[in-house]
Amino acid sequence: MEPEQIKNIRLLLVDDEAQFRSTLAKRLQKRGVVALQAGSGEECLSILEDHPMDVVVLDVKMPGISGIDALSQITERHAETEVILLTGHAATQDGVEGIKSGAYDYLTKPVEFDHLLGKIIQAYEKILGEKQQKEAAEYRARTKQQMIATERLAALGTLAAGIAHEINNPLAIINESAGYLESLLQKQEYADMPRRAVFEKALKKIGGSVGRARNITHQLLGNVRKTKPILTDVDAFELVLETAQLIKKEAQEKEIVVDLQTAEALKPILTNPNQVRQVLINLISNAIHATPQQGRISVEVAPTAGGISIAVSDTGTGVPKEHLEKIFEPFFSTKAPGEGTGLGLFVTREIVEKLGGTVEVMSKIGQDTRFTVYIPDQGRAENMGNR
Ligand SMILES: Nc1ncnc2c1ncn2[C@@H]1O[C@H](COP(=O)(O)OP(=O)(O)OP(=O)(O)O)[C@@H](O)[C@H]1O
Ligand SMILES: [Mg+2]
Missing domain, CATH: 3.30.565.10 (Histidine kinase-like ATPase, C-terminal domain)
Structure with a gap:
């Protein structure tokens, strides 16, 4: 990992031994990592409420709530944070339990500094990898949705033009027939037909509606489907x-x-x-x-x-x-x-x-x-x- 990237790690050291914490923090700082510190599980949880962390280095054996209890709360409330447990030499069982409850890894005290730093970096790399994967998945989902929308529109357009084409013929027939009836009504023999005006009115309505329907089909067909453009x-x-x-x-x-x-x-x-x-x-x-x-x-x-x-x-x-x-x-x-x-x-x-x-x-x-x-x-x- 580039030194530039190491600087970005948000790190919290949690240990009840103030001396141990500050020595560790100083050595980390020399390598470019600035760490926050907490002296108890409670303090750790309250810091996490306001300051999201990438990695928490967590001592298991502390007065107050234990590291294991703090760990389960961290995994529950701050899923994006990775935890490295520090266990006593004779208590590796705690570490194994910790991994089961979601810790990234555990190290036994006394810890070797470079080993710890290596683990912190690995945990951070895991976070970065997951973030990238999540972004890639989101990007894929977004483009897929856009593609579906575009295809849906194109399909809809084709469908609309197809329907318009099919509707044109019956429309023409309705129009012709209405025209024919209208012309009949003009004839002398129908001059005294009962309710002639009602018929005329109805035929006008048919004509008007056919006109409107034709506007639609013409928009769709005349322009969308024209194959040979005149330039x-x-x-x-x-x-x-x-x-x-x-x-x-x-x-x-x-x-x-x-x-x-x-x-x-x-x-x-x-x-x-x-x-x-x-x-x-x-x-x-x-x-x-x-x-x-x-x-x-x-x-x-x-x-x-x-x-x-x-x-x-x-x-x-x-x-x-x-x-x-x-x-x-x-x-x-x-x-x-x-x-x-x-x-x-x-x-x-x-x-x-x-x-x-x-x-x-x-x-x-x-x-x-x-x-x-x-x-x-x-x-x-x-x-x-x-x-
Ligand atoms: N200049 C504009 N100002 C405000 N709204 C507009 C303007 N042009 C279009 N719109 C909006 O876009 C909609 C779609 O326009 P579009 O031309 O596709 O259909 P329409 O005008 O409703 O019907 P049609 O053009 O088929 O008779 C309109 O109903 C209107 O809400
Ligand atoms: Mg319009």
């Missing part, structure tokens, strides 16, 4: 302007100002414009939902080393810290049923990652929220480190 030169700011136009109505309804900013020297990048548009729609519409009446949203486009970044900021509700990861999970939504599917950000992350980029979120509850997407220029070879 073109995209002027990101043009795309932002165009997208802002698409959701102008939503913003106007709440009298929200959408502030668009760009850097001067923005070069076009090679990417999939439809997918970037979808990402922008998802982020801006979330910002609009979170922003109060007459609020302000900003969208900033800037060049990065390997492509561009687009940041959508708002000063709306904010995302609570414990939701920051969850918001990217499929179907996580804090909106009322029918108002949010909880797919927007899931799809956003899927798209951006497929484009080779990343999404980041920063939010302070009740203050501001900023989603930044980094999108690489796929025309550049070095776009991997796109930041």
